[in-house]
Amino acid sequence: MPTTHDGGVRPAAVTARGWGWRHAGRTKPAVNGLDLDIRPGERVLLLGPSGAGKSTLLHALAGVLGDSTSGNGPAGDGGPPDSDDADESGSLLIDGEPPRARRGRAGLMQQDPETQVVLSRLGDDVAFGAENLSVPRDAIWARVHEALDDVGLAHLPLDHPTSVLSGGQKQRLALAGILAMRPGLILLDEPTANLDPAGVLEVRDAVGRCLDKTGATLVVVEHRVAVWKDLVDRIVVLQPGSGTQPAVLIDGPPDQVLEQARGMLTAAGVWVPGYVPATRRRTVGGFSPAGDRAAATNGEPALAPGQLLLAAEGLAVSRERPRRRGFKSVPPVPVLRDVAAQVRAGEALTVTGPNGVGKSTFALTLAGLLPPVNGKVSAAPELSRGAGIDPYKWKAEQLIARIGTVFQEPEHQFVTGRVLDELQFGPKHLGHGEERVDELLERLRLTELVDANPYTLSGGEKRRLSVATVLAAHPQVLVLDEPTFGQDANTWAELASFLSELLDAGTAVVSVTHDEEFTHVLGGTELRLGSRERRAPERDASGLNASGLNASGLDASGQAVPGFDATGQAAS
Amino acid sequence: MRDALTLSGNQAVLTRANPLAKFAAVFLITLVLALSIDWMSASVALVCELLLFPLAGLTFTLLWQRGWPLILAAAVGGWSTSILAPDSGKVLLDVGLWSMSEGSLELGMGFLLRGLAIALPAVLLMSCTDPTDLADALAQKARLPHRFVLGTLAAMRLVGLMAEEWQTIGMARRARGVGSRGNPWQRLRATLGQSFGLLVQAIRRATRLAVTMEARGFGGASRTWARESTYSALDIWVLLGGVLIAGGAVAAALWAGTWHMVWLEGS
Numbered sequence: 080m081p082t083t084h085d086g087g088v089r090p091a092a093v094t095a096r097g098w099g100w101r102h103a104g105r106t107k108p109a110v111n112g113l114d115l116d117i118r119p120g121e122r123v124l125l126l127g128p129s130g131a132g133k134s135t136l137l138h139a140l141a142g143v144l145g146d147s148t149s150g151n152g153p154a155g156d157g158g159p160p161d162s163d164d165a166d167e168s169g170s171l172l173i174d175g176e177p178p179r180a181r182r183g184r185a186g187l188m189q190q191d192p193e194t195q196v197v198l199s200r201l202g203d204d205v206a207f208g209a210e211n212l213s214v215p216r217d218a219i220w221a222r223v224h225e226a227l228d229d230v231g232l233a234h235l236p237l238d239h240p241t242s243v244l245s246g247g248q249k250q251r252l253a254l255a256g257i258l259a260m261r262p263g264l265i266l267l268d269e270p271t272a273n274l275d276p277a278g279v280l281e282v283r284d285a286v287g288r289c290l291d292k293t294g295a296t297l298v299v300v301e302h303r304v305a306v307w308k309d310l311v312d313r314i315v316v317l318q319p320g321s322g323t324q325p326a327v328l329i330d331g332p333p334d335q336v337l338e339q340a341r342g343m344l345t346a347a348g349v350w351v352p353g354y355v356p357a358t359r360r361r362t363v364g365g366f367s368p369a370g371d372r373a374a375a376t377n378g379e380p381a382l383a384p385g386q387l388l389l390a391a392e393g394l395a396v397s398r399e400r401p402r403r404r405g406f407k408s409v410p411p412v413p414v415l416r417d418v419a420a421q422v423r424a425g426e427a428l429t430v431t432g433p434n435g436v437g438k439s440t441f442a443l444t445l446a447g448l449l450p451p452v453n454g455k456v457s458a459a460p461e462l463s464r465g466a467g468i469d470p471y472k473w474k475a476e477q478l479i480a481r482i483g484t485v486f487q488e489p490e491h492q493f494v495t496g497r498v499l500d501e502l503q504f505g506p507k508h509l510g511h512g513e514e515r516v517d518e519l520l521e522r523l524r525l526t527e528l529v530d531a532n533p534y535t536l537s538g539g540e541k542r543r544l545s546v547a548t549v550l551a552a553h554p555q556v557l558v559l560d561e562p563t564f565g566q567d568a569n570t571w572a573e574l575a576s577f578l579s580e581l582l583d584a585g586t587a588v589v590s591v592t593h594d595e596e597f598t599h600v601l602g603g604t605e606l607r608l609g610s611r612e613r614r615a616p617e618r619d620a621s622g623l624n625a626s627g628l629n630a631s632g633l634d635a636s637g638q639a640v641p642g643f644d645a646t647g648q649a650a651s
Numbered sequence: 652m653r654d655a656l657t658l659s660g661n662q663a664v665l666t667r668a669n670p671l672a673k674f675a676a677v678f679l680i681t682l683v684l685a686l687s688i689d690w691m692s693a694s695v696a697l698v699c700e701l702l703l704f705p706l707a708g709l710t711f712t713l714l715w716q717r718g719w720p721l722i723l724a725a726a727v728g729g730w731s732t733s734i735l736a737p738d739s740g741k742v743l744l745d746v747g748l749w750s751m752s753e754g755s756l757e758l759g760m761g762f763l764l765r766g767l768a769i770a771l772p773a774v775l776l777m778s779c780t781d782p783t784d785l786a787d788a789l790a791q792k793a794r795l796p797h798r799f800v801l802g803t804l805a806a807m808r809l810v811g812l813m814a815e816e817w818q819t820i821g822m823a824r825r826a827r828g829v830g831s832r833g834n835p836w837q838r839l840r841a842t843l844g845q846s847f848g849l850l851v852q853a854i855r856r857a858t859r860l861a862v863t864m865e866a867r868g869f870g871g872a873s874r875t876w877a878r879e880s881t882y883s884a885l886d887i888w889v890l891l892g893g894v895l896i897a898g899g900a901v902a903a904a905l906w907a908g909t910w911h912m913v914w915l916e917g918s
Binding site for chain 1: 782783804805808811812818819820822823824825826827828829830844848851852855856859860862863864865866867868869870871873874875876877878879
C-alpha cells in the first residue's frame, strides 16, 4: 500500500494498542485504552466531546508530548502511582516506531495562527522545518518554492514579512512549512477554529490540494464537520478516557458515522452537517412583556423599547494612538471612516463586513474603549445618566454599568483567580448588583465551577463566563466581538438564546460577527462595513455563501432552520 | 514595534554586509570613544558617521524620527555637564549654584558629542541589520549554539505581538471596570494587573510556539542552514571603515592635544 507519490512523500501508518496518556499533575488520563489503526494515505476526522483527548493524541503523534514514565500499566488501574510525572501506557507507533524517534515524519498545525509562524520572512519560515531535518541547502529552496506553490502563496516574495499575513494565510504558510518537511502524516489540530469563513475555506482547500498531490496520511481534529466531511474518508469518534470503556466510540465512513452517532455528536456540541441547534425565539415585535423587563432592569427606570442609547456620527476609527514624529504628534490613519450607527434599547445591531475592514475597531470605539480619530460617539441622556456625552471619557466604573464589552478572547478579561470572584468583581466595584451573580451563575451553567480558576475552564465555559462577568455590572448596551468564534454548537445555542432574552428585556446588543445564523437569531439591523450599506438581515435564497458553508460552518442544505420562518426573515 | 528600528525594505549597501563585520566596526569606534572624553575625537567620529549615514539607508529626517530621544538625552547630558562640572578658565555664565566656564563648557561639549558619536553607530547598525541575518551570522560564523540563537529570534517575533496584546488587555480590563486612570496608586495596581494578564498570554503563546518549533524538528543536535552567512569584500571595507574612524579620531585628538583618557581624569 505505501506508494511514493509526487514529491517523494511516503504516507505513514499509525498504530495504537491500548495506548493511554496522563498529563503530568493530573489524576485522570487524557486518553486511555486507545486501539486504532490508520492505514497509509487514509484521511481521518477525529471527533468527540471536549476532554476526549483528541489534542493529546495529535500531540503524541507529532512527538511533542514531552517525557513520561512509561510502563506503569494502564493509568486507570488503582490510581496513578505518581501524579507529578506524565504517564504513558500501551503503544502508539508511526510506521512501527515511537513518534519521537521519527522526527519530521509527522507535521502538526495548531489553532492559533500567530504561533504557527516561527520566523519573520515568508521563505525563511517555510525553510525552518527542512533546515532542522538537515536537508541540504539547494534542496531546501526547491522544497520552499514547491510548498509555497502548493498552498497558493507563491505570488508573494520570499522576503515578504510574515507579520502582515491574514489568519488564513498564516495557516497556509504553516502548512507550507509542514509540507517542506515532506511528512508522511499531517496532523491538524482545529486548524480553522480562529479563522473567518473565507479563511476556513482557504485552508481547507489548500489541505485538500496538498493531500491529493502527496498522498500523505491526514488526521484532523475539528468540530465543524461540514468543512472536512468531503475531504476525509473516515470519522473516528473518541470518548473521554475511562478504565473500562474503549477510547474509540465509533469508527467508520463519514456518512455512516454521522448517521449512527448523530444524537451523541449533537449532544456533545459537534456541528454536524444539517444541524442547527434550537434557540429561543425573540418574542413578537422583539420586545418582551412588561414583567420580564421590570425584573431585569433592576429598579432602574425601564427604557422604552427602541429608545436611542448610543449614536456614532462620521466616525473614523483606528487602534493606533497618535504617533510621535520627532516633536510632532501625527494622528493615525483611520482604518475606517464616516461610519454612522445607532444603538437602541431592545434592538440588535450586527456589524459585518470582510476581514480587516475594522469591525472590531469600530465596535471598541463605539464601546468607549478607543478614542475616535474623527467624528464622535455620543451617549443619550437615558444611557449616560449624568456621566457625560462621550463614553471614552467615562471612568471605568461608569462605563461598565452602561456599556459592557465582551472581547473575542475571554482570557483577556479575567481579572481574578476564581470564577465567583470574577463574577462579583463588577458588582463589588459598583457597590450594588451582587444579587444578580447567582442568577447569572445559574443561567449560564457556571454554578458547578464557582471555585475553579477561570484560566482552567474549557473554551465554551470561558466564553459563558466572560459574558456573565460583563453582564454582572448590568450594562444597558452589550457589545460582543465575535462571540461565537470557535464555539461548539451547545455553547452557540445557549449564547444565542440568552442574548435573545436580554434583547427582549430591553438591553441593546451590538455584535461583530461573521456568523449568519447568529445574526438571524438576534434579528435587528445589520451594519455592513466596507460597503457603507445598512440593511435589515435577509437570507439569500439558499442561506449559503458561495462555497456551501455559512458562517458557523454549518451545511444548511436547505433544511428548515428553527427560529426562522419560511422566507428566512429573522423571526421577530 | 518590530520595525521601530530596522527599516523594512532597506536596500542600502550596508544591509548587504555581514552583521558581525558591522558589529566589529561599531565596537571599535565605541571603544575608542569610551576611552577619551575630549571633543576632538568625538567630533571627528561624529562627522565620519554622519557621512556614512546614506550607506545605511538613513536620511536625516529618519534619523531624527527614530533617534530623537538619544539626541535629546545627549544634549541634556552635555548641558548639565557644562553647568555642573568644576570650573576652569574664564567663567562665561554664573547663576547662583550654576556656573559655566570655558573648561566646563569644553567638557560639556565633549560629553554631548561623545554621547551622539556612541549612540549613532548603534542606530546605524540597527537600521541596516535584519535580525534573521544577525542570528544566521551569530550561529554560523560566531558559532553560538543554534538552539539559543533561533529560540531568541523566534521569541523576538512575539515581542511585536505582545505590544498589540498589551493594548488589547488594557481595553479588555477597562471593560471589566479596572480603571487605568485615577491616582498613582490605582494606576500602579492597574498596570500590575495588566502586566500579569500579559505575562499569562506571553507564556501561553511561547508554549504554543515552542510546540510548533518542536513539531518542525527543532531541537536536534545538527541542522543545515537555508541561508549561508558569508563574508565578502564589503566586510573588509566595513572593518577598514571602523578602524579608520577609530584611528582618525585618536590621531586628531592627539594632534590637537585634547586626548584625555578617562582614568587620568583626576591627574
